[in-house]
Amino acid sequence: xxxxxxxxxxxxxxxxxxxxxxxxxxxxxxxxxxxxxxxxxxxxxxxxxxxxxxxxxxxxxxxxxxxxxxxxxxxxxxxxxxxxxxxxxxxxxxxxxxxxxxxxxxxxxxxxxxxxxxx
Amino acid sequence: xxxxxxxxxxxxxxxxxxxxxxxxxxxxxxxxxxxxxxxxxxxxxxxxxxxxxxxxxxxxxxxxxxxxxxxxxxxxxxxxxxxxxxxxxxxxxxxxxxxxxxxxxxxxxxxxxxxx
Numbered sequence: 001x002x003x004x005x006x007x008x009x010x011x012x013x014x015x016x017x018x019x020x021x022x023x024x025x026x027x028x029x030x031x032x033x034x035x036x037x038x039x040x041x042x043x044x045x046x047x048x049x050x051x052x053x054x055x056x057x058x059x060x061x062x063x064x065x066x067x068x069x070x071x072x073x074x075x076x077x078x079x080x081x082x083x084x085x086x087x088x089x090x091x092x093x094x095x096x097x098x099x100x101x102x103x104x105x106x107x108x109x110x111x112x113x114x115x116x117x118x119x
Numbered sequence: 120x121x122x123x124x125x126x127x128x129x130x131x132x133x134x135x136x137x138x139x140x141x142x143x144x145x146x147x148x149x150x151x152x153x154x155x156x157x158x159x160x161x162x163x164x165x166x167x168x169x170x171x172x173x174x175x176x177x178x179x180x181x182x183x184x185x186x187x188x189x190x191x192x193x194x195x196x197x198x199x200x201x202x203x204x205x206x207x208x209x210x211x212x213x214x215x216x217x218x219x220x221x222x223x224x225x226x227x228x229x230x231x232x233x234x235x
Binding site for chain 2: 004009033035037042043044045046047050052091093105106107109110111112
């Protein structure tokens with residue numbers, strides 16, 4: 001069965017420092033995709049970064065980078081130079097493998113990590 | 120601007136009443152999804168639709184119903200059979216998924232449903 005685990009319910013980081021949010025996943029399929037979303041207190045889900053299982057390099061998008069360790073089945077999000085506006089819930093999600101018929105494209109979400117940035 | 124519009128932002132339901140949450144997208148996406156989020160929890164899939172006039176149950180479909188008569192619209196009805204409907208509901212859409220697609224799901228701003 002597919003599963004996403006985020007073990008940090010809450011994290012604190014000082015403004016301008018880097019922070020790593022953990023995500024581990026479980027799948028037996030070789031083809032999958034991993035996504036990170038940010039959810040501010042207003043509720044909308046904002047897509048941050050994507051990592052495909054066959055991607056040779058770790059994904060990066062501005063201040064966001066993904067530490068993808070395939071053998072360990074981990075896809076940790078690294079936020080560099082934290083800003084006050086980074087305070088939010090962060091969700092890791094995995095897309096169902098392509099051989100799941102009608103379920104392909106569906107996402108499985110972890111329970112999230114609440115990040116608080118201190119001034 | 121393209122996006123997903125959910126309405127209303129806040130909704131109150133009386134006991135025994137059905138309520139319908141609206142979700143409209145102008146992104147020309149084939150696939151649409153409904154999620155439920157409880158406090159301190161991740162998102163759980165209620166229903167999804169990969170194409171017009173077709174939809175499938177997700178992990179927690181009991182007490183909910185949907186329709187997909189138009190590509191742009193995917194309304195969710197919370198029926199009286201859903202005994203604990205108080206939650207935050209999010210609608211999303213995406214292009215049809217291709218092999219190793221990096222296309223994310225795009226989300227609306229959500230509807231908060233409460234019981235009176």
